[in-house]
Amino acid sequence: MKDNCLLSGIMLNLLTKPGELCNRHTVQQSTQLPMKVKLLFLMLILLIAVTVTSAKDVFYPVSEIAANLLTDANSVVRTSETTLEIFSKTKIRYSIKEVITIFNENGEGEGVLLIPYDSNSEVDIKVANFYDKEGNLIKKVKKSEVYDQTMFDGFSMYTDGRFKRITPQISTYPYTVEYECTIEQKGAIDFYNWMPCDAYNKSIVFASYKILDYEDEGIRIKPNKLVNTVKNGELVDGVKTYLWELENMEAMEHEPLAVSMVNFVPRVVVAPLNFEFYGTKGSMDSWKAFGDWVYSLIEDRNDLPEDRVQFLKELTASVDDPVEKIKLVYELLQKNTRYVSIQLGIGGFQPFPAQKVEEVGYGDCKALTNYMKSMLQSIGIESYYTLVKAGTNTGEIDVDFPSQNFNHVILTVPVESDTIFLECTSQFSPFGFQGSFTSERSALLIDKNNSRLIQTKNYGLNENTWKMKASILVNESGNAVVKDTVVFNGLQYEYIERDLRKTHEDIIEDAYKTSNIPGANYRTIAYENRPERIPSATRTRLLEVDRFATKMGDRMFVPVNSLNKHSSVPKKASDRKFPFKTRLSYQDEDCVTFVIPEGYEIEYLPEPVKIETEFGVYQSELKHSQNSIVYTRRNLKNRGVFPPEKYADYVEFTRKIVEADSQKMILKKK
Template identity: 35%
Template sequence: MYLASTIPAALTENAHTVVRWHETTFSVRSAGEATQRIHSVVTILDELGDEHARTIVGYDKLSKVTELTGVLYDGNGNVIKKLKKSDIDDFSTYADYNLFDDQRYKSAKFPKQPSYPYTVEFVIETTERNLMFYPTWVPQSSEHQSVEQAVFKVTMPKGLTLRYKELNMPGTVALSAAEDGGQHYVWKLLNRPAVEAEPFAPPGRERQPAVYTAPTEFEVQGYRGNLKNWADISRFYYTLNQGRDQIPDDLRQRVAALTADEKTTIGKVQRIYRFLQEQTRYVSVQLGIGGWQTIEAQKVAISKYGDCKALTNYTKALLNAVGVTAYPALVRAGNGQPDVLVDFPSFHFNHVLLCVPTEQDTLFLECTSGHDPAGYVGDFTGNRHVLLIMPEGGRLVRTPTYRATDNVQQRRISIKLTEQGDATADVRTYCTNLQRDNYVQPLYGLSRDEQRSWLLKRITIPAFDLDSYSIREEPGRIPAVTETLSLTVRKWATPSGTRLFVPLNLLSILGPVAPATQPRQSAVHLGASYNFEDSDTITYQIPKEFTPEFRLEPLTIESKFGKYSAHATIEGDKLVYIRRVSMHSGRFPATDYSEWVAFRRQVAKADRAQMVFIKR
C-alpha cells in the first residue's frame, strides 16, 4: 500500500522522513465540544528518523482519547505489525514539581527496524471539551522532513465563525458550505521538499508552513467567552479568577507592618517580593478550568506553595493589602520561544507574570522564582509581548529588553608561570543579567559535588586541576554572580629551547562559525544571547630572566555585529593582556552571513594569539 519506491526522488533528498499522508480533521459541534482526528503515514528513511515511529497523545478530564491505532509496514508496503492495546502505555505527567495534575498521556511506539525504509501509520481521535484552544496545523513539523500530501480540515457549525491565520502557506483556504448551514475550511500542502535549518536562522515559525486557528465564541465548564480581540481574552481570564485574591486578616496586618516604613512603591514591592520568596515555593498545578483558574490566595497563604497562576495571584493580593496595584500578565515563556502573534488574539500563553506600574518604571515580577531580584525577567520572559489582565479588558505590552551593556562578564585572572610552562591561576568572574543566568541552575539546583562536576565540564583548558572554587549571588536590584576559581594548569605554555610560547587567552576563547556551503537563503538571526559585553584582564607573572622576543600589536576588529579589541603590555616581569568583546543581537540580511563568518574567524584567530619569551 505504501511503497517506499513510489516516493518522488526530490522528496528523499536531504530527508530522514517523508510524510506520505497527513490529515487533521477538526469538527466543531458547538461552542463547547469538538472532535479531532489525525491520520498520519510517515516513511522513515534512516535511523535519524526513528523518533517518528512513536506517537504521544495527551488527555485530561476535558478531553478523551476515543481511538489510537497504528500499523507498521516494510519498504514494500507489507504489514509487519499492528498496534495492540498492550503496546500502548498510559501514564501521568506527575513529577516532583507537579503536585496536582490531572493530565495524562497515551504513548505508542513501534520497535526499531533492522532495515530502512519502513513506514508507520497512526490514527488518533479525541473529543475536546475545552474549546479555548483550536489546533495549530504545522504539517512539516521538523527539519529534514518532506511532505508528499497533507490536509487540514475544519468544520464549523451554523452560528459559529472560525478565525484563522496562514503563515508561509503556498495556497490559501478552500471554503464550502456544510449541510447544516455551517462552513468547511480546507488547506492543503503538496510535494514540499525537506529543508535543513541554516545556522543562525530565524525561528522556525517564520519558515514553516502553518495555519493557526481560534474560535470567536467558546465555552468551557459553564464559562462562556468571546475571542475577537485581546481585551476579550483579558476579560475572560479576569472573570475566571475574580474574587480569588483575598488573604486572611492576620496576613494582611503582617505585610502592612512589613512595609510600614517604606515610602515608595518600589520599596514596598521589593519587600513583598522577598517575603514571597522566603515564605512560598513553586509547584505545578494543572487543575481548574483547563488549568487556567488559579488556586485561591487564602489557600496559598496556608499551604505556602502554588503554580505560576497561584503565586502571581497571591503576590497581587499581598501588594493590594499595602495599597499597590498590580495586574497579572499572560506570556508565552521559554528561552527561544517565539512571541505571540500580535495580530491574532488567542490563548497561546503558557505562563503568568505580575505587572506592577510604579512612579519611575514598570516592574514585572517572576513570582515562581526563589532567587531573582524584583523586576528581573531574563530571557525566559523578556523582550516579548504580554497581555495585562484588567476588569475592563487589558492590552498587550512588552517586557524589558536587556542591552549588551546590561549583560556583562568581567573576568580578572592572575597567572604565575614556571619555566616548564606549568601555571597556577586565580580567576574571578563577575556576571550580570543574562550572563548570570548561566549560573542559576548550578547555584540553586546542584549540590557542592555536582557544582564541581559542572565546572570541570565547563572549563575548556586541556589539562588542569580545580583546587578550589566558589559561586555566590551578589545582592542588589541587578542580578549578578561572582565565581572564583583556583586552578593548577599543566603545560599551559610551551617551552622550546630558550623560548617559552605563552597563549594569552585562558578561558574566554570565542570560536569561529561554520561557513555557508551553499547560497544563504534565510536572514542572519542573532538572539538575545548575543547581547553581551565581555572583558578579560589577565596578568601573567613571567619566570625570571625571560623577556618578550616581540611585542603584540594592539588589535581592534569592528563590524555591524560587534567589536573586539585586545592588547598586551609588559611591566617588569608581568605581562598584562586585556581583551574586550561587545556583541549585538539583531536581524541581518542573508547576504551578511559571509561577513558574520569573517568577523568570527578574525575574532577566533585573535583569541589564539601567543607571545614568545626568550631566556637571556
C-alpha cells in the same frame, strides 16, 4: 491497491457492453464465444486475481517516494490529513490520519503517536499499523497495547491530564507507521494550528487541513503566504468549509542560529471568535476581550485571612520606598511557598484562591502570582496578573492575532518611573529579575476592562556584562598559576546562577567536567552573590595549569587568551535560505597580566586587533610593562535578526575573533 481495482474494472468493462455486466442475456451470449476468446478471458481473470492478491497486503512501499523527497530526510510524511469539525461551541471533533516513513534513528520521534487528553476530551485510536520497506504489514497494534498514562510528572500535584502513546519498537530501517484517530472535545479555548512541517529533515508528500463549521460558529483564520488555500469558507453541502493542502515539500536542513520555524514554513493559525470552556464563556475578538475572560477567572480570588493582612501591614509599616515594600513581600513569598503545577480542569487556566495558597503553601505560576498580587493589594500596591509565552526559543506571539498562545504567568508591578516584573515560581530568582525565560517579548497584562499587550524588560549591552581581571604567573617549565576574578551581570549572571547554591566540593567537581583549560587543577572557587534587579555575582578562582605554555628549545609559546576564549565558528552555508538570529546583547572586558618568567624576554607580541561590524565590535591588545605583559580584550555583541545574505559576513566576523583569541606570544631565553 486503488490502481489494481481500477484496472480490474476497466478490464471487465472491455469484455461486456455498457449496462450489461449483470444482465443474464449477456451471460448466456458469452457461452457462445469461441474457445480462444474463452481462454483469453480466463487468463485475464487469473491475471487480475493474482495482481490483486499479491498487492492486497502491500501499503506505502518506500519505492513510491520521489527521489527529491528522500534528500536530507530522516522521515517522510506520506499523507497527513486532519479534519476539524465544529458542531457547536461545546462539541468539537478532530479526525486525523498520519502515514510517516522513518529512515533512521534521528527520525524515530516522528513515528511516535502521543495524544494528550483530559476530562474535557475523548480519544479513539482506530488504526495503528507498522509496515516494512516493501510495504508489508509488520504489526497491527491492538487497543490493549496502547500506552495510557497520567501526565503526573513528579511536580504536578493536581492534574486530570492523561496521554495515549504508541512507540514503535522497530530496529530495521526504513519502516512506515500508519495512524488514524479521533479526538472529541466538549469545547475549546483554542484550535489546532496547522504546521505540517514542524521539524527539520522531514519532507512531505501530501498534507491537508480541513475545517467544517456546521453552525457557522465564527472562527478566525490566518494562513501565511506559503499555504495553498483550496477552500476559504465556501458552502459545501450546506457546511462552511475551509481546506488547505501542501504537496511535495522537500526536507529542510537546520541552519546555525536559525530563527523559529514558524517564520518560514507553511502554517495556518486558527482560533475561535467566541468560545465556551468548562462552563465559562469568552471571546478572542481582541486582546482586551480575551483579557476580560482571564480577568473573570481571577476575580474574587484575592481574599487573604485578616491575620495575614495585618502581618503584611506591620512588616512594611516602617518602609517608605514602595520598591522596598514590594521586595519585602516578594522575599516572604519565596521563603514560604513552593511551586507545584495545577492542571485540573479549568485549573489549567484558573488559579487557586489566594487563601488556599496561604493554607497549603504551594501553587503553580497562576496561583503564586495571584497570591503575590493579593499580598501587595493588602498593603495598597496595585499589580497586574500577566500572561507570557516563556522560553528561550519559543517564537513571539502574533500581536495582530489574539489567541491563547501563552504558557506562563508573571506579575507586573508599576512604580513611579519604572515597571517591576516578578517571577513568582522561583525561590531563588533575584527580586525583579526576569532572566532570559520571560524578558524581551510581548505579554498580556490583565486589567479590568483594559487588558492590553505590553513589552517585558529588555536587557542590553550595558547590563549583560562580564568583567575579568586576572594574573598569570608562568614558570620556566611552562606551567602556570592563575588567579582570576570575574563579575557577571544581567543575563550573563545566569551562567553561574546555579553554582551559587552548590557546595564548594560540587563547584570544584563541576569545574573539571566543564573546563575548557587543558591541564587545569582547580584549587579554590568562591562566589559573592548580589541578587539585585540587575543581578551581579563575583567569582574568584585559583588554579594551577600544567603545560600552560609550549616550550620549543629556547622559546616559550604562551597563549594570550585561555580564560575567555572564543573557540567555535558557525558552520559555513553559502546557500543559506533563512534569516539568522543572535540572541543576546552583551559585552566582555578582560584584563590579564602575565608575569614573565625569570631568564626570559619578549621576542614577539601579536599586533593589536580591531574588528567593527553591525554584529559587534572586538578589540584586543598586548602591552609590555617592566617584567610583565598586560593583555586587554573587549568583545561586544549585538542582539538582532539578520537576512540570510549577511550570514557569510557574520561567520567571517566570528572567524576573525577566534583567530585573534588563538594567538600566542613568544618568549625567548636571554
